[in-house]
Amino acid sequence: MACGNAHIGKPAPDFHATAVVEGAFREVKLSDYRGKYVVLFFYPLDFTFVCPTEIIAFSEHAEDFRKLGCEVLGVSVDSQFTHLAWINTPRKEGGLGPLNIPLLADVTRSLSHDYGVLKEDEGIAYRGLFIIDGKGVLRQITVNDLPVGRSVDEALRLVQAFQYTDEHGEGEQTRSHVFTHGDTLSPSVILLSRHSLPALAPVWDGCGGPKEESAQGLVCRKYLVWWGSSLIQGVGGRGGGR
Template structure:
């Protein structure tokens, strides 16, 4: 073997070693990724979404586990209530149980404001049931008070634009749907970070307040805080028979709000 061949062989071995080290420095797991050197890059490719703010939420129907029973569940069952639709990557993972348990443990607060929570993943209903039957101390859910919806065909995840084609599961998408079935809010997290129950409740309360009082809510608004008065005009849509709204600013009321709060 001549000197050039030796150098080429060393270069190939070195490149393979570097590649292996790179792979080992980026640990991926179902439910989250830890990026090397704080470099949050991924090959996430999302589907085209049918979920559009202020339009009817994409309808869905599927098999779910509710109170340890396997049932059929659809979005249409919840007309007249607000719905928080919570997508998560996979059962038996790490961040996911903390989110589901957090929302389940506070379901009474949601129901007090006429809101239901549905958690959905691409797992089967049998996997959901097994996860529920696993104690929390062993990474399971134990008894939960919210439905776990199975999206085994990925149709629901794709319709809502949260499905990761390369990974085969959903991102942490959260959708707030109002009592008419209209989509009001979308939040989508990258995999490593869970969502806030407090912020979700605050958002539902804010949308409900604007629906009822015809006022708009400033940043960080909570019930009892000041709002801004506006003129709200309802617009009837002939395509879906659902009224939308147009907010007309009220300069005088805006000035009053800023003078009081600054």
């Protein structure tokens, strides 16, 4: 899959941009983050209505990403001066207030173009989100139309899932919010959030293998159920919850 010059499984397009970092201007490059995961998200414009909710949500969860060795970077076609003005505007007045993540300026639209999110007729960016691993390889692409924002929780889940497969190999695949009896995973892994637990009962009751219940999830020989912020290791009869 590709989006502009961004191809999954290939090195992510490099960039060099001026960013607002902790209230000051700083030059940043993708290579600055080598060895860390990066969540790079694009939004249309500063001083709009949906954008601040997303940016503030990512900012408020910045430490959650950092605990995973991941940095979050926001990008729009606005200048660094406009970014700073928006940050310096109180939230009750439609501003962002102080942020825990950098905002990158893309006045030339080159970054938006390279990542394939530039809406040419308006000169603004679609709501793209890209996950780049510690080797600089692009692992995930999401692009939303302008009215719909992104989920911070989903971005966190994806980073965790990619890191899990990095550690355990491609044979350990994951699913989220999917409930299936299929054999497409080896071993079968089902990832559910807490609100999905009622749907678990039939499979849990019908599991023919050893079962274990822990504070982190429910494990049987064929199924792994995840809730909370971490995966349970040891599935397919190779162990219980962590």
